[in-house]
Amino acid sequence: MVCSLVVMVVGIGVDMVKIEKMKQVIDRWGRSFIDKIFNSEELEMIHESRIYYQRLAARFAAKEAVIKAISKRHPLALKDILILNRENGAPYCKLKKNINLEILLSITHIKDYAVATAVAQKEF
């Protein structure tokens, strides 16, 4: 029996966040803003980082990028999307809803900006 598998790109998304803007929003709205958007698993990974705001902004950008990549097919809230890191530091995305897509993710951040790109793939 021949079993062929086709993987197709079905969506792409990119987003950029200004670090200072993220810091201002958190200074204004505090924990309630953070808890509306981020899950505890995500926060645990970065809470001791000396570049906490950069990494938080990068995760926000990543969530927005994922929404751009898949929202036409699946409406999602920011908190339904988890941005985590593998042991080697590479980011990956876990969705709380049972959606049959693989999301590829790339993140970068510097002092002023964080950028993320997401690609959604589906197996046929």
Ligand SMILES: CC(C)(COP(=O)(O)OP(=O)(O)OC[C@H]1O[C@@H](n2cnc3c(N)ncnc32)[C@H](O)[C@@H]1OP(=O)(O)O)[C@@H](O)C(=O)NCCC(=O)NCCS
């Ligand atoms: C992994 C690497 C590409 C990260 O690049 P960087 O410029 O240091 O960092 P950036 O700000 O652009 O990106 C940071 C993000 O990269 C992602 N990242 C980390 N390790 C990664 C990996 N192994 N694969 C993919 N992405 C990775 C993470 O999402 C990280 O952000 P986070 O920790 O907040 O999740 C870099 O450290 C590396 O290993 N480069 C290889 C070349 C090299 O060794 N250069 C040094 C000698 S010149």
